[in-house]
Amino acid sequence: MLVNNFDVKKSNKILNNNDIQFKDEYELKKSPFLNNNTQFSEEYFPKRPALDLTFKNIRYAVNTWHKLKLVKKEILHGVNGEFRSGELTAIMGPSGAGKSTLLNILAGYIQTGSSGSVLVNGEDRRISGIDRFLKLSCYIQQDDALRSLLTVQESMLVAAHLKLGLQVPLYKKQGQIQELLEMLGLSKHTHTVTKRLSGGQKKRLSIALELITNPPIIFLDEPTTGLDSLSCSQCVQLLKNLASQGRTVVCTIHQPSALVFEKFDHLYAVTTGRCIYQGPINALVPYFSQFDLNCPPYHNPADFLIEVAIGEYEADKDKLTSAASCLGRNTFTSAIIGSQRSKYRKHCPTLSSDEIVEYNKCQPKGPPTILQAYYLFGRNIKSLRRNKSQFILRIFAHLVIAIIFGYLYEGVGNNAYKVLANGVFLYGSNLFLIYTGQMAVVLSFPLEFQMLKREHFNRWYSLFPYLISILLIEIPFQIACCITYLLPAYILTGQSLEPFRLMYFTSILIVTSLTAQSTGFLLGATLPVNISVFIGPVSMVLFSVFGFAIRLADIPITFKWLHYFSFVRSSYQSLLYSVYGLQRDPLPCELNYCHFRYPMKFLTEMDVKDFNMTVEFFYICFICILVYISTSFCIWYRLNKR
Numbered sequence: 001m002l003v004n005n006f007d008v009k010k011s012n013k014i015l016n017n018n019d020i021q022f023k024d025e026y027e028l029k030k031s032p033f034l035n036n037n038t039q040f041s042e043e044y045f046p047k048r049p050a051l052d053l054t055f056k057n058i059r060y061a062v063n064t065w066h067k068l069k070l071v072k073k074e075i076l077h078g079v080n081g082e083f084r085s086g087e088l089t090a091i092m093g094p095s096g097a098g099k100s101t102l103l104n105i106l107a108g109y110i111q112t113g114s115s116g117s118v119l120v121n122g123e124d125r126r127i128s129g130i131d132r133f134l135k136l137s138c139y140i141q142q143d144d145a146l147r148s149l150l151t152v153q154e155s156m157l158v159a160a161h162l163k164l165g166l167q168v169p170l171y172k173k174q175g176q177i178q179e180l181l182e183m184l185g186l187s188k189h190t191h192t193v194t195k196r197l198s199g200g201q202k203k204r205l206s207i208a209l210e211l212i213t214n215p216p217i218i219f220l221d222e223p224t225t226g227l228d229s230l231s232c233s234q235c236v237q238l239l240k241n242l243a244s245q246g247r248t249v250v251c252t253i254h255q256p257s258a259l260v261f262e263k264f265d266h267l268y269a270v271t272t273g274r275c276i277y278q279g280p281i282n283a284l285v286p287y288f289s290q291f292d293l294n295c296p297p298y299h300n301p302a303d304f305l306i307e308v309a310i311g312e313y314e315a316d317k318d319k320l321t322s323a324a325s326c327l328g329r330n331t332f333t334s335a336i337i338g339s340q341r342s343k344y345r346k347h348c349p350t351l352s353s354d355e356i357v358e359y360n361k362c363q364p365k366g367p368p369t370i371l372q373a374y375y376l377f378g379r380n381i382k383s384l385r386r387n388k389s390q391f392i393l394r395i396f397a398h399l400v401i402a403i404i405f406g407y408l409y410e411g412v413g414n415n416a417y418k419v420l421a422n423g424v425f426l427y428g429s430n431l432f433l434i435y436t437g438q439m440a441v442v443l444s445f446p447l448e449f450q451m452l453k454r455e456h457f458n459r460w461y462s463l464f465p466y467l468i469s470i471l472l473i474e475i476p477f478q479i480a481c482c483i484t485y486l487l488p489a490y491i492l493t494g495q496s497l498e499p500f501r502l503m504y505f506t507s508i509l510i511v512t513s514l515t516a517q518s519t520g521f522l523l524g525a526t527l528p529v530n531i532s533v534f535i536g537p538v539s540m541v542l543f544s545v546f547g548f549a550i551r552l553a554d555i556p557i558t559f560k561w562l563h564y565f566s567f568v569r570s571s572y573q574s575l576l577y578s579v580y581g582l583q584r585d586p587l588p589c590e591l592n593y594c595h596f597r598y599p600m601k602f603l604t605e606m607d608v609k610d611f612n613m614t615v616e617f618f619y620i621c622f623i624c625i626l627v628y629i630s631t632s633f634c635i636w637y638r639l640n641k642r
């Protein structure tokens with residue numbers, strides 16, 4: 001109220017004086033979080049249907065190991081409830097109670113291992129397919145996996161392009177973004193890079209990104225975790241405003257302050273996988289008093305609830321659970337909230353199942369695959385441009401190693417006396433490019449995967465264009481690194497400058513490092529980082545032994561297959577062949593006798609005498625493609641495993 005009467009001149013003066021505390025207070029009061037009437041304009045946002053969510057007998061069990069036995073552990077024991085449109089619902093309970101699990105099941109994020117039914121406006125969502133439900137909802141997870149190098153405006157625009165496609169003109173997308181950013185108090189940070197936003201602002205950006213499609217159901221997992229009390233209050237007020245516009249907003253929350261707790265309309269309390277209360281917030285204390293559980297005066301009801309749930313008041317939890325299961329919407333609790341609900345519901349129509357199908361048909365479709373890849377590629381390029389140091393450092397590292405190797409092995413390429421040294425140089429070069437190709441993605445992909453998971457689940461794009469957009473960046477980058485290393489190293493070590501040799505040498509090293517990169521993607525997509533950073537190099541060292549440190553004839557029969565399978569062996573032998581094969585003339589010898597004056601002698605000793613360079617080249621390409629296909633499958637599986 002105070003601030004609504006503020007005049008702009010006065011506020012500017014305050015802001016110019018850098019009175020930070022006052023400015024924050026001013027911004028908070030001025031922000032639309034306190035304005036319950038904030039409505040999306042119909043010019044930019046389509047009308048949403050009102051969707052009520054009912055769940056019945058939800059059970060969830062996982063298989064876990066206990067004393068070397070696989071045992072079934074039930075986490076949710078048949079919970080029931082109803083979350084209505086126009087209400088902000090809090091799922092609360094002690095740590096490990098099953099809040100996130102319940103939210104994951106309701107959001108459709110977990111399907112395997114769960115049973116029971118989830119109904120949307122009375123219809124089981126399995127009948128129409130979970131995909132239709134996912135189109136109507138969004139899920140904002142706890143960790144804000146955002147693109148840290150894009151500005152708020154850029155992140156929003158890419159999301160708008162990907163979600164709204166070509167049917168919505170650019171001016172509408174921009175209008176929508178502006179409206180959303182204003183509504184969420186981010187309009188002053190339009191050009192701020194995401195990594196510079198505060199925790200609360202990041203959370204609001206996560207919400208804004210999903211609001212582009214104006215979904216009727218919003219799920220949030222612990223949206224206030226890590227926020228200070230002011231940001232926490234802002235965040236919950238924002239959610240309340242979103243709910244008051246007719247959306248169904250459900251979030252899990254840890255012990256909120258009394259003020260924040262009051263902002264919720266509906267509470268769903270769980271403990272050890274069972275519901276102990278469902279109903280309006282303000283009915284909680286009177287309800288518990290019926291069971292002789294009296295909230296002490298001046299005590300935060302949210303704290304009281306958790307204390308009851310963890311057994312501090314010696315409550316009979318079985319009694320609470322069975323009473324809560326009867327605590328449907330038909331009991332006394334409905335009366336408290338009924339009037340306020342009808343007020344909220346007027347904003348959006350309640351649709352029948354068929355009408356929801358029609359509604360979905362009218363929603364803007366995402367762009368075609370090629371355009372999705374284009375938008376994602378553009379986004380990657382922007383991020384790369386803002387992270388030039390990483391690009392320059394990687395290139396520079398390759399150049400420095402090339403110069404050091406070139407200096408250490410100077411002239412070995414055209415000297416019969418130094419053929420063995422050249423063999424070691426080729427082995428080192430091969431392994432160096434394998435490591436750099438692999439490790440860069442092993443380390444970066446797990447973080448990337450978090451963002452992919454969030455965006456893919458919320459239906460921003462499909463996997464294929466995403467993979468294309470990543471490879472269009474990573475492959476040329478790896479090729480650039482490779483060339484930066486091999487050209488100076490090749491020249492400094494005095495290798496033959498015959499064009500066909502150089503071309504073959506270059507192609508082999510590029511294909512090898514791309515194959516190593518593909519294995520990095522595979523490891524990053526399937527294993528935790530601490531395991532993949534270990535397994536990656538160890539497996540490459542194992543594969544590199546074949547063809548270099550042991551002859552085929554000396555390998556025990558049980559390990560022979562590793563010799564043939566190893567793409568590192570294939571690559572190393574190809575490098576030797578490119579340098580010493582292809583009818584190379586005898587090498588210059590400075591001494592009276594040089595054992596490897598005739599290159600074929602060396603190749604014979606290295607098992608590379610009868611070598612088919614085309615077959616080996618295509619074998620490496622085949623492994624590269626095979627690993628990429630396997631990686632795509634693993635990513636697809638992880639994204640769709642619910």
Ligand SMILES: Nc1ncnc2c1ncn2[C@@H]1O[C@H](COP(=O)(O)OP(=O)(O)OP(=O)(O)O)[C@@H](O)[C@H]1O
Pocket residue numbers: 062064073075093094095096097098099100101102
């Ligand atoms: N895949 C799983 N395997 C084994 N146990 C699991 C699995 N998923 C969840 N649990 C267990 O189920 C219980 C509920 O987990 P959940 O994450 O839903 O709790 P929560 O109430 O959200 O806790 P918190 O508030 O601490 O995040 C915990 O004891 C957890 O260890």
